[in-house]
Amino acid sequence: MSRQPPRSVQTTLALVLRLWRWMSPRHRRRISQLLLLALIVSATEVLTIGSVVPVLVMLVDPASLSQWGKVIAWAPALAAMEPGRVLQAGVLTLAMAALATGILRVCLVSRLQHAAQAVGHDLALACLDHALHLPFASHTERHSSSIISILSYKITMVASQVVVPCILISTSSVIAIAIVGFLLAVSAPIACGLSLAFGLIYAGIAVLSRRRLLEAGQRIASSHGRALQAAQESLGAIRDVLLSGQQRSHVQAYGQFEARFRTAQAEANTLAQSRRYVVETIGMLLAIGLAYGLAQAAVPSGMIIPILGVFVIATQRLLPVLHQIYVGWATLNGALPALRDVLDAVAVVPAMAPRPGRLEFQESFGLYDASYCHPGRRQPVIDGQTLEIRKGERLGLVGPSGAGKSTLLDLLSGLLVPQSGQRRVDGRVLEAGDLPLWQRKIAYVPQSIFLASSSIRHNIAFGIEPEDIDDERVRRSAELACLHEAISRLPQGYETLCGEGGLRLSGGQRQRLGIARALYQSKEVLMLDEPTSALDSEAEAALVGVLQQLPAGQTVIVVSHRDSTLAFCDRVLHVESGRIVEAADAG
Incomplete structure (x- = not known):
């Protein structure tokens, strides 16, 4: 019997798949193009990290270049070049790759944000369109603040805290796999050890914090709607409020739900962002451990600094990517209640279209x-x-x-x-x-x-x-x-x-x-x-x-x-x- 994913993961994936199925082909094409752009970014990331090897070798011990068989295999021309030319070629390649990576990342972020907000725009139109097509009896059974909350807040939340994280998780995963693949080619044992360590750290943090993120997300969704309702009712009855002098009681009623909303939002933001510092601290300790291990192992002295430099730079490039994946997952789980409300709002079948022809009224x-x-x-x-x-x-x-x-x-x-x-x-x-x-x-x-x-x-x-x-x-x-x-x-x-x-x-x-x-x-x-x-x-x-x-x-x-x-x-x-x-x- 195959092992099934945890129920919480199934719920998250089911909701994300509902959103994906709702999207138009245009939105799907834009997201697919972002994955292609992420592949290009991952190639420039690998080139940036790979260019570090000849540069460090030439700076530390030019004669040890011959010991880097994989580097010579990837770039045979280096073997016939003078050390100075190798250093120049390495520095130029490193600079160009780093510049290209930065430009492409900015382009990726820009396209990502525009794609997410385009989805949010269509969600808002669909939500209002479906709400306006609901039978009149449906409007009498619920407060208008529920729809207004979805239009004014929850759809924005879905665009920025569901669509953006989903795309970030996908694109960052492509980049992370490329970096890890390169490190495996450099030194499989070290790469496997680091990947396993970081994977366990992030997985543990995700499991421990998911329930709290879901609870915070539920409080955010419900408290925002209740606060909006309280504000609407107090402003709608402004004559009564002014004449009765009950401003304080209305502010207090609004403040109760507003306080719950802000507290829950602070908890969700803290859970999503504070883990970065834990992981960076552990990453620093692993780098120190790697340096010590290389010094104690039978590794030629001319290779220790290049190996350490490659892994440190790769880790420095990898950690933000892993952090994006984790923050995306944490943010996504915190926004699931809002996503469910939005999908329910746009899933309502509109009123039946008029039959063709005319309806005569003569008698x-x-x-x-x-x-x-x-x-x-x-x-x-x-x-x-x-x-x-x-x-x-x-x-x-x-x-x-x-x-x-x-x-x-x-x-x-x-x-x-x-x-x-x-x-x-x-x-x-x-x-x-x-x-x-x-x-x-x-x-x-x-x-x-x-x-x-x-x-x-x-x-x-x-x-x-x-x-x-x-x-x-x-x-x-x-x-x-x-x-x-x-x-x-x-x-x-x-x-x-x-x-x-x-x-x-x-x-x-x-x-x-x-x-x-x-x-x-x-x-x-x-x-x-x-x-x-x-x-x-x-x-x-x-x-x-x-x-x-x-x-x-x-x-x-x-x-x-x-x-x-x-x-x-x-x-x-x-x-x-x-x-x-x-x-x-x-x-």
Whole structure:
């Protein structure tokens, strides 16, 4: 039976292979080219170390060159050259090889960093793309800080602490093998002894520190997300914080997770970096032992200094490479929790692409015997209800808070999927592939209006490229939403910045801006959830007048607690405890 690698190693390799399989062919080609570049670097490293032999021989005992049979075999021309010419050739070769190695290493580092950040860039795009394609119910079940933490921190962590270390481990291993191979050719017993010693040292350190690195990585990943969530919540409730004077308690709540994050980060950095000094100390002791051993052995005196010089210089070149391999492995293990979170975030299957063709809406749409229960609850919020809405109808929904009115809108719009029953358009059952086509026909005004930290113009034409915005349409939408007059009084007009979350606007202005955004879209179905809750009676009357003047073929569904808002509706449905318990004509 073959011996299996430790489970921890299997976990690391499995996650790295998941990342490799995710990468595009372009990324794989770039990494393969880095390995080729590492082969060239390893050749110049070997040439640098090999050039030391003739130089030291000529400086110590030129006559002993003939005792270096392998050097003569590698460079036969040296045997016929004058000692001075041999020294010149050795020094020139050593200088050129060292210069080439330095230039190639800088090139390798530059290409490595660009390749890693390119992977990080594509990971970030894929993560956001998949998050935006997640079903609406998935967003209601988790805090947005988890995605923001992945985008703002964990992907950067994967690029710098997973991709970079993996490439470094691969390229450094190529260089290390080349150096060790050269040392084996010079003196197999000494090379084997040094390789075994350094291998055992690094292996022991890696085994002893891996668990602590994993634990530190888990604390880093979780604490960063919790700290980000605490900061978001305190800034999001800035009015309450300022009025209640609770700044200290919010800072303390944030500080708890921030302190855990910084402590764990310090532990991980210490474990990854402090081992270098241990290994360098042991390496110095081994060099001293090698010098003593050569002096005691029956080695010609003219060969002791060259042999010692070659191994010392080779060790000096090898130790940083071995340290890179170890630090890469340690850093990689510390970043595994973040890597797992990122891979899980990009592994989500996006929503089904729209079916080719068009979805016609000519007669009616609605829910048929539909039920929906929020995750973690037993009582359905919508319980076996049927609701058919005619094209061009003005429908009002009223009822107490929590009765299921907003959930009805989410089910009708396709944001939520009924757990039983059907959605139909013109008698056709809406399948998963039909939903994107149906949702393109809907403009939705939620209770809480999201406003980007940009201009009023951009917020009305939200999601439209700046050069594609129809300014006349923006102005007309603002007029219909009773907002144009207020905007005109602002010094910068439609270019006025709204501030984060619309902090520079009043509640009524934010709500009217959300209505203007929906009107700008000119969709076949307009859904409004409590559109007048922040409006005064005059603004409400104006908005109701606008809704009455909408094209006859445009379907309007309004949720409101105000009877006056629903006065224009053809029907008003009363919803209570997940059931449509009463229907009446508005007029």
